[in-house]
Amino acid sequence: MPAKVLINGYGSIGKRVADAVSMQDDMEVIGVTKTKPDFEARLAVEKGYKLFVAIPDKERVKLFEDAGIPVEGTILDVIEDVDIVVDGAPKKIGKENLENIYKPHKVKAILQGGEKAKDVEDNFNALWSYDRCYGKDYIRVVSCNTTGLCRSLYAINSVADIKKARVVLVRRAADPNDDKRGPVNAITPNPVTVPSHHGPDVVSVVPEFEGKILTSAVIVPTTLMHQHTLMVEVDGNFSRDDVLEAINKTPRIITVKADEGFTSTAKIIEYGRDLGRLRYDINELVVWEESVNVLENEIFLMQAVHQESIVIPENIDCIRAMLQMEEDNFKSIEKTNKAMGIQ
Ligand SMILES: NC(=O)C1=CN([C@@H]2O[C@H](COP(=O)(O)OP(=O)(O)OC[C@H]3O[C@@H](n4cnc5c(N)ncnc54)[C@H](OP(=O)(O)O)[C@@H]3O)[C@@H](O)[C@H]2O)C=CC1
Ligand SMILES: O=C(OP(=O)(O)O)[C@H](O)COP(=O)(O)O
Structure with a gap:
């Protein structure tokens, strides 16, 4: 049944x-x-x-x-x-x-x-x-942003132990159908204090990250997707290729290249439209391949979250x-x- x-x-x-x-x-x-x-x-x-x-x-x-x-x-x-x-x-x-x-x-x-x-x-x-x-x-x-963070941190955690994660989130102002909300001409610290709810929410899913993740967020006048920049300090020996391989192995994450035309969230949404996805939904977390970098013991990456479908x-x-x-x-x-x- x-x-x-x-x-x-x-x-x-x-x-x-x-x-x-x-x-x-x-x-x-x-x-x-x-x-x-x-x-x-x-x-x-x-x-x-x-x-x-x-x-x-x-x-x-x-x-x-x-x-x-x-x-x-x-x-x-x-x-x-x-x-x-x-x-x-x-x-x-x-x-x-x-x-x-x-x-x-x-x-x-x-x-x-x-x-x-x-x-x-x-x-x-x-x-x-x-x-x-x-x-x-x-x-x-x-939430959608927290779900995106949980996916990429899972990929990173599979190659190296996370010591500390710093994340800057740029949040879409409203959904495309939401005609009551703004801002229409501003960048709003939301919240203006640190942390935003996303760090504690990641900890609600992964208690071992207590004291290790700090998130700060602003809202910008766009409706299509959120964007995150992650800076993650880790322990262990690994290369950029190891990180990319882990990202590619993790379910529900796709990588895209700016070099191939994925220059913005607008282009990612166009991809969803071209794929013929219902409501142009992109359920996968989207990581920009060129943004994945390893500098000493720190991993950097940029990702986009389709808030309505992730x-x-x-x-x-x-x-x-x-x-x-x-x-x-x-x-x-x-x-x-x-x-x-x-x-
Ligand atoms: N939109 C997003 O990007 C995301 C939202 N979320 C979370 O999902 C939840 C829903 O958000 P979202 O889908 O955007 O909200 P919407 O405003 O799009 O939809 C809310 C729905 O709930 C209905 N509703 C209103 N009052 C009640 C009630 N008392 N009992 C049951 N249903 C009711 C509304 O019906 P009616 O229109 O007839 O009043 C409407 O269908 C929130 O917790 C939000 O934070 C999480 C991830 C992403
Ligand atoms: O879960 C979401 O965002 P969030 O992870 O920033 O709370 C959705 O985008 C809905 O949040 P909002 O409608 O409060 O911006």
Whole structure:
């Protein structure tokens, strides 16, 4: 029997997780939820998903009926029929849903990176913490930037012991569809203090990095991708080729060359379009090959993160771990990647 998955919050992350679940042969989407009867709700129904109202309230259901969008009921009509919920609600609402809906109904739940580490049992990345999350009930898939960092630090850690990592993150201001946010003509230290949440979030996945990683972030007026510069002090004897080989061996990382035309995040997104990827998604972390350098005991590299899609395969592996469907993280990663066409 395929695992029954409810997507609570069919937004940027939720709709992608719904489509990714549909691509797997061992899980199925039982329903998706929305609070507003807008075009995304209508499209969800047209795609064949059963739509439920995220807020259990008669007036809210009436809004959908008045808009002519058929709903199957509210979240409370489906919650006890599912094996696991993937919460895709806006940040902070995931925690409210955890306390008000998932825990009282004793249903396993995955929260996203906008929520806090302290509110869940553990924090998920398929490379680092699959085993720890195995069989657990309430887990957070860490944020897009944190997921990108976890992948590259895994590759570096496989060739040399990490002593200290310094990372500068340049964060996209908003998603392409997000017309409420800025900045439109500024660079915003966000946060202005150190560290940004990303360093502590990496530690929530990899506790042995406590005291070893420091992150600082700004937001810039772009919507396509985030960009990171990593400076990582390590122990051991290795070459630039060793680091590149480790990066190329790590699942869900691709390398690109500026020399081949990948001169910016815009060109990487164009590649996603040319590949014909759904919504031009690039689930892989993208590392610029020329940026990988070794100077004495320090590794440097630059990478790009497609914020809307990098965490989607992690959610799929997290479902398998929490429902104890596959013991081996690399087998789950391979299965997810194959179904989703990830390199
Ligand atoms: N976007 C990104 O780049 C990334 C986001 N994340 C994290 O993922 C989470 C979701 O973000 P994102 O997908 O961007 O958010 P969106 O705003 O795109 O989508 C949020 C969805 O949640 C629905 N929703 C609103 N209120 C509730 C509620 N009370 N219960 C259930 N669903 C609700 C909304 O429905 P409606 O529109 O009908 O109100 C909408 O479908 C956040 O924690 C975020 O930090 C993590 C990595 C990357
Ligand atoms: O997880 C993300 O970014 P983050 O790793 O910087 O928190 C996503 O881009 C969403 O974050 P935001 O919408 O709060 O910028």
